[in-house]
Amino acid sequence: MAISNSILHEVRLFEEKGKTDVNKYLKPSFHITAPIGWINDPNGFSLYKDEYHLFFQYHPFDIQWGPMHWGHMKTKDFITWQHLPIALAPDQSYDKAGCFSGTAIEDGGKHILMYTGTAEEIQPDQSTIIKQMQCIAIGNGLDYCKLDNNPVIDETLLPDGCSMEDFRDPKIWKEEEAFYALIANRSEDGSGQLILYQSLNLKEWKMCSILIKNNNEYGKMWECPDFFKLDDKYVIIVSPQEMQAKEYEIHNGNGSLYFIGDYDKNEYSFKRELTGVLDYGLDYYAPQTVETKDGRRVVIAWMQTWDNNINPNYFSWSGMMTLPREITILDGKIYQKPIKEIENYRHNPKQYSNYELSGQLSLPEISGREIDMEFEVISGNYQSVEIRLAANNEFHTSIIYNNTTNILTFDRKYSGLRKDVVCERQIKIGYENLKLRIIVDKYSAEVFVNDGEKVLSSLIYTTLEAQNIVFLVEGTIMVNINKYDIIVEQDD
Structure with missing residues (x-):
């Protein structure tokens, strides 16, 4: 699959040249870091053709956040990672302000990326409207082409009163012949909710339900949802913003929570039974999971938060991911252990x-x-x-x-x-x-x-x-x- 887009081609050349100036021995040895520049949320954590791919929010031109690209790596064992060329650049009208977070699946031999495109529109009164829309790119594990009919989900598919500015981070999966996407949104009460959509062809989508609402219980906007079955239960993961501390469980600011419960596929409803904290440390956000070939559920996250950027300003890179972890449900809550492959090293x-x-x-x-x-x-x-x-x-x-x-x-x-x-x-x-x-x-x-x-x-x-x-x-x-x-x- 040839890349004809000049913007993506130029940024790939920039990244490749910049990597030669980085001393790899001063970087972590078995944690993913930015090749150059800045990274944040993990994206598209997926199994494709027997290899595990991880994309990430990426600004290669600076060690501060900027217009988002999708960086790209792959691995066979979650410990040694191979850098691949940048997968997505903000080069279309619907994503010119950034290719924000999303997920990926393999289907029919193709690698399907679903991400949030962000655009800023100047109004006649010179005010700016920010729109977030869901887009799809399909590729072969190296090069990806955005669909001609992007965005596939926009504000016209939102319930009344919901924010088109905070509408992002789709989690995509397939069941039988239908595709589903669970998307984070800010509801009319100012706090987070997750909206479920369905499609038969990746191009036309319809809303199924509001799967879960925050109701201002845990912070405000929820970001980066994940949704999967674990044992005989279903798990939703979210990353709330603007939380307030609750004893030793919830800390102020940004964090990551999980909800364990039951999912009714016919009614598109989720019944929450338990809420837990995924990580209690100082630097953890936007976790995303993948199911391995041998049936393990593995999670990885950005090892930083928005309020706590302590990266030294003399580094040529900023941001790293956690070590991948295996998660299980024990005694009704999530337990985590380091990926077993680390024992080989x-x-x-x-x-x-x-x-x-x-x-x-x-x-x-x-x-x-x-x-x-x-x-x-x-x-x-x-x-x-x-x-x-x-x-x-x-x-x-x-x-x-x-x-x-x-x-x-x-x-x-x-x-x-x-x-x-x-x-x-x-x-x-x-x-x-x-x-x-x-x-x-x-x-x-x-x-x-x-x-x-x-x-x-x-x-x-x-x-x-x-x-x-x-x-x-x-x-x-x-x-x-x-x-x-x-x-x-x-x-x-």
Whole structure:
């Protein structure tokens, strides 16, 4: 499939040239990052011809957000990724202000991308109207052509009173002979809702229902919906904006929630049974899932939020994704664990079994900035335990567990930041003993608590010379520690 569009051709050349100036050894080794410029939401996470494709919101010309393109990568194992040329550029009247987020499926040997086109229209009084519309591009895993009749869903298919400016991020899937799209929208009450549409040919669509409404319960606008069956339940994922804090569960600003319930395919209705938080960390937004060939449900997200941009301004790239995770339902809520394929990249194992920790100490060979470490308290009489990551005499990031209050704290205030941003987050743990799995990849830490019941994802842009791991215990504990180096050679 030849690319004749000059705008897309030029931006592909720009990206290819810019990548040669980036020192890959200063970038994370097994997390997706921007080739150059800026990335945010993951898009089009999908299986196509036995490979997993991930697209992403992308502004290659600057390390700040700008007119959105779709960057593109693929993988066979979720750990090593191959960069592919940019898939979409804002080059049509209906997407000239940006090709916003969306999803993808394989159908009939073709790779179908569904995305939000955004356009700004100047009115006679010089005011500006922003319109968001749903569009489709079809390709072969490398090159994509936008449909001639785009946009396929616009404001004419919205219920009365709903926003045409906040109408985005379609989740597309196919059941039997029909295609469906679940699209985020701002309702007449100013908060989010998800609208379900159906098509038989990808070109003509009709509205089926408003599947779920926020009713101003969780923030305002909901972004980046996902919808899938997991075991015998259905799951909706959304990323609410402008949330207000609720104890240890909901934090202020932008976050990601899931709803577990039942879906009636005949009535196009969803009955919510449980609401949960997908990630409790400082940097997590816009998750998107894919079903693997062996039936696992895998989720990936942008490891940042809009209010907390701490990317160093001397980097030539901005933004990274979380490590892909496998999600399951256990005891009625979602559990997450790191993608199992990471175990193929574990090297240099170091184990401490039934080992006593007290006071402040470091352990031989327990260090590094590209690691997978399991830490379990098996017994002890103690008030607190702290693990300091990416540590030296000047910097560290702390994971602190208070055994009296059962509060786990992630704190990066001493990580080298020079911006006044959120640095601390706390969660409540309902277990007597602590079990953590900590994955660090240079500038990030992902903490899986008690076998993935809760997860915290956060960025730590500490200088890479800070390699130490330090333990501080008020009291005495007996622990099991398993630590591995993760060694990955990424695509240039």
